[in-house]
Amino acid sequence: MPTLKRLAIWTLLATQTVVPAFAASAEQWAKRSIYQIITDRFALPPGADPTKCDAGEHTWCGGTWNSIRQNLDYIQNAGFTAIWISPVNQNYVGPKTPYGDPYHGYWIQDNSQLNARFGTADDLKALSKELHARKMFLMVDVVVNNVMATSTSPDYSKYMFKDKSMYHEYCPIQWGNHDSEQTCWFGDDKVPLPDVDTKNPTVISTYHTWVRELVEEYGIDGLRIDAAKHVNKDFWPGFVEAAGVFCIGEVYGGMEVNTIAQWQGPAALPSVLNYPLYAALKEAFVIPGTRNTSALAEVLLQEQQNFVDTTVLGNFMENHDVPRWHNMSVDPQSMYNAMAFMFMTDGIPIVYAGQEQYFSGNSDPWNREPLWVSGYARTPAYELIARLNLVRNYLIHSTDWVTQPTNVLTVSDNGIGVMKGPVVSVLTNIGSPPRNGSSLAVQSPYESSTALIDVMNCRQFVVGSDGWLDVEYTKGGVATILVPRDLLSGGPICPPSPSSQNVKGGQKQPSNGVRATVIGDWAIGFMALLTGAMMW
Template sequence: MYPHTILLSLALFYLFQPTIAASPSAWRSRSIYQVVTDRFARSDGSTTFPCSTSDRLYCGGSWRGIINHLDYISDMGFTAIWISPIQKQVEGDTYEGEAYHGYWPNNLNQINEHFGEKQDLLDLVAECHRRDIFVMLDMVFNHLASQGEDMTWSDLEPFNDERFFHPRCPIDWGNEASIQNCWMGDGYVSLADVDTENTEVIETFKSYISNLVDEFSFDGLRLDAVRNIPKPFWPEITRASNVYCQGEVWVGDANVVAPYQEYIDGMHNYPVKEAATRAFISSTSDLSELITVASDMQSLSKDLTLFGNFMENHDNPRLASITQDFSRLQTAAVWNILGADGIPIVYYGQEQKYAGAKDPANREALWLSGYKTTDNLVPTFATLNRFRNFVIAQGDPFLTTLAQYALLTSAVMSARKGNVTLVLTNAGNGGGGNVVLQGFAAGMELVEMLTCGKLVADQGGSLALVLNGNPIVLYPRSLLQESGLCGL
């Protein structure tokens, strides 16, 4: 066989091999930017098209719009995006608004044409992959939706008969069986609870998700309303999808959330998110509670490095609706990207200091910001992600090492992971006082990565710091040589 024939044979072999799915371990190194598809970017590129969050209507964001603004995401150093559910939704303006968010599916076999055509979605995934950006799809398994109280079962796909659903009942959130079997929604939008113990339902879902992931080459799944489905269902889905799956259990109790990792690769770290919000938004909070909750999650979780860390999302009030103090918002960003164990997730608009409170106010149109890159947190996230990506590429133990936390004062804490050291305070702008950080080599030179300032430990390995309310990110200067970071 001639050399060129061998090369051609090898090329054909690799061309027709099935795509290697993105494994859980591959997701550890990623930093995720969460997009509400309808609110991120319009196909026409408008930065003035009106979008009233209180109206709860489609505003025209699209998959093509995301493609056109991927530079905005990648320039901040994000290496994955999480997009809204793609399935066809209940149509029309219900009393609760339109299904722009994607959580009222009624036909899993069709895509939501409000977001574009199938080719637009294929192009989005292809362009992300060209840029080495993973794509996580938000997926609803718990229910199918119908407008009004009366269900027309034949309109639902693929489960078009009442026998595929649990009997209607309101959820008693204090009863686990009720949470798993009863219906979410209200009289305006009924969310019929799928009988996920039904063998036919399970097999249909397994085939469906396997085909969907293969067709669009998704790299991961975000699983909605995990607590509302019996746990044995989830391993069936994760195996069938053959990609990393991250689940939502909206509970602040580590004892409830952590055990779900026996069924799903990782979870949203709600316990730490809620504790971190309390910790960093006010100087009256004691940081010891955050350290306790974060340590509990470390001890209770099978592998906390596969959990998702976040400070904002589509269901919770934005931080800037609680505090406008830039030092606190920046501290929360540092905690999000570097301080908490696991995979960072940043909700679109957090970088613009959007201040929407609870749903629907926290689902603003990003195009109205003009995608500004100054006078906001865009430079902070860009610096943090670039630094994190460098540290990971260098083989620093940061990625798989659980953080070690210490309370320096009631308002100041440290976090160490690999060779990265953080000093965080909730004192706000100008506050924090003086602290001494120990544990460095004698005379070690360190760089503060947000300001590129140089610090030197004394001969006893201690570092005296004068805080001004801003977060501090320290890394050994010797490990930054030829990194391109901070002029080195």
């Protein structure tokens, strides 16, 4: 257990490095991990009926900004240092459409007003204030590309931009045609989404004023931008400057790194969601699947060659637009290993609410389940995430780990070995069943007999000749994350004990990859102080 003197030092550091809530930079966000929330589906107000939410009904279930604030312990105890919430602005108000109600927040009606369904201005400010008191960041989703209508000839007076000239003329999108994707309307004739003309000078200046006031009024630390690639690229630098905070854009795609990388940089956006990595993680880890770890290694290389800054890419395995991982993969170890990869390589890890509860919905709306049905249980996945956050936050404070590029050490049909800074991660796709005689050999740059600690279970590895590490899978395909023992000295992770055991050429650990009760209350408290000290 850390001494009171050490905790006092962390507290002092935290109070000396506070920055304004509305000035969060890309460098600061690179040190965060994000928990993504659909506001309507995270938590209910006291007294609400928890049995009345059917994701298939496409309608309101009752979550609010206040109910998020009242349940932040669940998020912070898992080690997250930021949340990303649904768009906060006014959505369509009217009868239920053929595609349901705008519970998700993306059917914008008037960006100049808040969404009364989620609460009041004071409620949103209270959420922001409470997050900042916990040394956490607030990321808000924004929709700039379009508004929502129920016909192709809408009443423009209800929108923030009230003149038809501020929108492109109606046309259905021809997918694959760049100009069409930039200027034509999302949706269809039942629920069309009028496309805002973001080359119009009045639109540009109005959006700049709007986003600046939104960020400052509610103490927002970052923005996630919906459908960013459907807006002309040269619109974004001015918008980002007006916002004054880190912005991450949705540039939907597959493993086309070159195409997506064009949207990051001084002439575009500070960051984008890492869809190439998402596609590659599926290729490498989904069971049953292709087990194509070579594709994952290739994506890592291409991203380092093509992106301006891989440390701020938004890494994810699930979100509200794609099927749940558990819907695609039958083995929980596939999720654990892919998640460890996401946390321990370049980029900002993002976990979508419900992934830690093994939710298994397919595409929209089934991937938008209410979280409260889980009882907010501390599942093995939840504990794994807490462990990964603790390790990642410790490394960020103790070393320059976060800015170090990830290097591939080995690739095989059974998995992949990578190194970022001083940390070697050996990740496998063989699944849960024990594999006697099965192992993954990784050649590290460490000298023979160097002591490394597997921070997932606190067992010691001793490096073999020529730097070789041999990870055995007699207990199943668990993730292995190896950190030099000296680097952990004096910290909250794997303090030395008389029962410490050396393992040379193998490992012994629980099949879920997480030691039971490894995250105690003292460690969570230490982590809260630690993250405050290093990022505020």
